[in-house]
Amino acid sequence: MPKSDDETLDRRPLHERMAADLRDEIMSGDLPPASSLPSTQRLKDRFGVSNATVQKALQILKDERLAIGRAGASVTVREHQQETVRPADFGKPAEPGESYPWLTEATKRGKRGSIHLLSVGEVRPPRDVAHRLGLSEEGTAIVREQVLSHDGEPVELVSSYYPLELAQGTALAEPRKIRGGTPALLAEMGHRPRLTVDRVSARVPTQKQYEALRLPTDLPILRTLRVVYSDGDRPIEVTVMAKAGHLYELQYEFE
Template sequence: MTEQPEVESIWPVQDQIAAYLRDGILNGDFQPGEPLPSSRKLTERFGAAAQTIKNAMGILEKEGLIYTRRGAGIYAREHRQRTMTPAEYKTPPTDGGKYQWIAAAERKGLAGRSELLEVEEVVPPHLVREAFGLGEGATAILRRQVMFLNDEPCELVEVYFPLDLGQGTPIAERRRIKGGAGRVLAEAGLPPLRCVDKVAARWPTPHQQQALKMPTKLPVLRQFRVTYSTGDRPIQAEFMIKAGHLYELEYEF
């Protein structure tokens, strides 16, 4: 792994060590089964005490990134972070089949599924009201669900729909929709024609941390998407909160 110049950090040393090793494992600089730098080398690099190094290893072990061979050292484990391509998932399946996200996961040898948590009429957050052109106190329909990869929660999805599009349709009902809500809108003459994504890294809220069962203090990717249809009408706005240790996004231009 290419050594980076020493810099000042406001993080505790154990978090610095964990971040350094995590980055190497996720980037492939430490291959699965490859030994990690020795305690002596980490001490030289970070000026860390033995207990501090042990604490850092405890963080990475909780994240499933390392394992220990008694008397032989600590080794990198094959990481679970997967590359997903959001541009492939905006169009609902034409046959009313699986979510494209789940189908794509299966093509990568993963078991993908979703669990519906809530369907309710709510006053949406500012970004959603702005996208829909709603005033203060106006409401929208919210569908909240958790996505799983191999039975591990990886993404919390909160999708908002304008009331006039969702009321009286399966979108407003607390049940799974075959083919997804996008199919309902497409069949009503409102297919997804354009999406705008904003992606940012954030610390998870307590609710997000619990829903995703975050193993340690890790960031999440917050992807905010507005989908537009005929006449450039916004038909849905969604927050996709992705567990940072399980996801990376790929965009091609």
């Protein structure tokens, strides 16, 4: 049954619709970094709105770190507003003595990478995680929650889950950082990662994600559900990663 006209209308407030169109032009490169956004008068004419509506739309883009400027002056597109992340750069175990790949890659990009460990403990995982770990209805796992940052700005909230029989009694279950990262530790324990499967979706952020990533609005996050398998297709790690969707994109390469 076809939808009525009322059902197909964009019901968002006008300033949010304005910001959405301008955001798309910024992220697609039609409004490149360091370029000026159209003047207030041009935006008023284009969208048929008041000066106050234009200012509210521009404030959204400033809050999202896509634009910069002050009232009464021109507003420009910020440099490096969306960064490309290659998941393949982070899946391999670090060599002995090397830092966790996240920190190494940050240095290559001219940034200061840091990892803040939020918590470590035994929990009942979300159902999709438990299913991929092969847990029973009441099964539990060890979870390690961390925030990864660049130059003090949070980039990703990471929650990694491990089977109890694998993690208990090891550094995985201890509330401390692991030199070289968990892939290196798992390899040392005889569980070298052999296959990684990512499932990427867009989600409205949860309260925890909103706060941990310091999100300015409820723009979607990129949620990656990653399953790491070792020998015999044994799942040894399931990780949920959340990034701000308007600041980061994922790049996958195939042959």
